[in-house]
Amino acid sequence: MAFIELEGVEKTFTVRRKRGRFTRTKDEVRAVEGLTFGVERGEMVGYIGPNGAGKSTTVKMLTGILTPSAGRLRVAGVDPQKERVRLAQRIGVVFGQRTTLWWDLPLRDSFTLVRRIYRIPQDRFEENLGRCVDQLELGPLLDTPVRQLSLGQRMRGDITAALLHDPEVLYLDEPTIGLDILSKATVRRFLAEVNARGTTVLLTTHDLQDIEQLCRRVMVIDHGRVVYDGGLEGLQGSDGAERTLVVDLAGPSPAIDVDGARVVRREGDGERQWLAFPAGRSAAPLVAAVAERYPLVDLSVREPDIEDVIARLYRGVPAQAT
Known part of the structure; x- marks a missing residue:
């Protein structure tokens, strides 16, 4: 049995919905439909999709906030809807646009209240808090009221609060939304270490760099259904995806003409050219052909833009899971 099932x-x-002046009708909206997947203990899985795809609804069902209309759901062998209190001791949740901290209290006091709610032993609390404060650079902020924190500072506080009781699984809903580059780097580095210590992580995000840097497995959901479940490499190599060979030549040149690739961009008089070729094909024959026929100075291979690949999935172009 998977850890999350x-x-x-x-x-x-x-x-x-209102129909006319005096009439109202009831419509059914299916947010999640026939969702089936499993997550093993210790995995970090990217769970992505467009707005309204069903990501947040899934997380809320996994935490017991919402009850499924049909189907079976277990987290660590526990039914979230029937045993919410028991499950709460084993999970941590961070909703990027909603804080679990106390708005008018100093950050330190919010953490103390979390300790009392979860009845965390003092020595364990101090150890976990010290590690989070050190790695998330929260030391100078502990006596600052939450309402005075920036979005990035508050997010680091929310992540700390979610981890103080040593949860076995961590649900992250847009944990880097609105953060600056440095804050994102700090949060990503910390989450990678949390996962390395054995915490299972389900990450929903619109920032695909989160997925690229943190997750080996990706699930793409659209209209309440999983349309891709596999490795990041498989997503990049899905049908229609293209890699790019960037070629620097010794001098001006017309468009490079080699089998299996097409020029999509030229710079200057052709000294630098971009050649697109299918992501599933090896770059070696293409490199050899260019080197044989053109005065090559340098080249590099760029992987498919994941945003473009996922956009194709949303438009109904199929991808193949690995």
């Missing part, structure tokens, strides 16, 4: 999970909401 969903089998045929569905979630339907009833929405009341």
Whole structure:
């Protein structure tokens, strides 16, 4: 049995809509439809999709906030809806646009309240807090009221609060949203270390650099269904995806003409050219052909832009899971 397990999970909401002056109708909106997947203990999985795809609904069902309309769902062998209190001791949750900290209290006091809520032993609390404060650079902020923190500082505080009780699984919903480059780097580095210590992580995000830097496995969800589940390499190499060979030549040149690739961009008088070729093909024959026929100075291979690949999935172009 997987550590996190969903089998045929569905979630339907009833929405009341106004029709005319005095009439209202009820419409059913299916947020999640036939969702089936498993996550093994210790995995870090990227769970991505467009707005309204069902990502947040899935996380809320996994935490027990929402009850599935159909299907079976287990986290560490526990039914989240039937045993919410028991499960709460084993999970941590961070919603990027909603804080779990106390707005008017200093950050330090929020952490103390978390300790009391989860009944964390003092020595364990001090050890976990010290590690988080050190790695997330929160020391100078501990006596600052939460309302005075920047978004990046508050996010680091929320992640700390979610980890103080040593959860076995951590759900992250947009943990880097709105953060500057340095804050994102700090958060990503810390999350990688948390996962390396054995914590299972399910990460939903619109920032694909989060996925590239943290996750070996990616699930893409659209209209409540998983449309891709596999490695990042498989997503990059999906049907229609292209790699790019960037070629620097010794002098001006017309468009490079070699089999299996096409020039998509030229710079200057052709001294630098970009050649697109199928992501599933080896670059070696193409490199050899260019080197044989043109005065080559340098070259590099660029992987497919994941945003473009995922956009193709949203438009209904199939990808093959690894």
